Amino acid sequence: NAKEAGKGKYMVFRSSFLTKFNERVSVEKYLREAIKGNQFVLYYQPQVSLKTGQIVGFESLIRWNSPEFGFVSPISFIKIAEDSRLIVPIGEWVLSQSCTFARSLHDLGHGDYKISVNISVVQLIQEEFVDMVLRILHDTALNPAYLELEITESVFIESFEIVIPKLEFLKSLGIQIALDDFGTGYSSLGYLKQMPITTLKVDRTFIEEVPDQQDHHSLARAIVLIGRRMGLMVVAEGVETKQQLKHVKRAKCDVIQGYFISQPLKEEEVIRLVQTHQVYEM
Ligand code: C2E
């Protein structure tokens, strides 16, 4: 229900949503209203250094607070937003809001938190994408070193030539580029070398506890090793248990993110959290 949803956890479709939203057209209509009516909200999930136990940054994750359908997970609407290109204004709002929030954390005296923002390939191929990022950085006066753009492998498959130079330029400004959900896509390791990335996010399917499946563990370890060899920061996604923490520690990840540390949080909760200067036992 909406209350549980408020905690920023995974959301399940309510059946009314599915039936009413069967028509793509009507979803688009509601998404348009959502943009105009400010119905989106961002949650922020902490990322913690395995070495220091300290929070190093937050990933911003969108939710849709719909008056008709309650709290809606991004899994339920990002694809439709992409197909209708509504992800362009939505994504711009996400970036602007995230940079503004990061900047306000810095202004509170918490200067070293990075903000990670998910970027759709549909946004990246827009001619104005780079200018949009520059403008938001300028307007928020956020140091580019504290911004990370999360992209998926599909970016490179669909639009390699368009996207690579843009990412190279953004990276040259000090912006971090993370490859999200790594290991679930189709890109070959050969491609990986040509990608202007700074961070590898190991998909949580490799982190999940599979006690009898030793090969899963060795896969995770191999992925981490590749990332480290390439000089990338390696983030383990979806760490939920102590057991998984042990596993990613052994695999020598740099950073972990997941329910074991925290669910995605509201802005007020983030501010309260950073004010405690919490150090996690790793
Ligand atoms: P993602 O970027 O891979 O984000 C991680 C997802 O895993 C988030 O789901 C997060 O809440 C969830 N998660 C975090 N820790 C755990 C854990 O320990 N266990 C489990 N089972 N899940 C965990 P969420 O927030 O539902 O977002 C889903 C996806 O929607 C994201 O996957 C991302 O691809 C997309 N998304 C979210 N926000 C945005 C956005 O602003 N723009 C775009 N383009 N996509 C977004």
Ligand code: MG
């Ligand atoms: Mg992500």
Ligand code: MG
């Ligand atoms: Mg991911």
Ligand code: MG
């Ligand atoms: Mg994902």
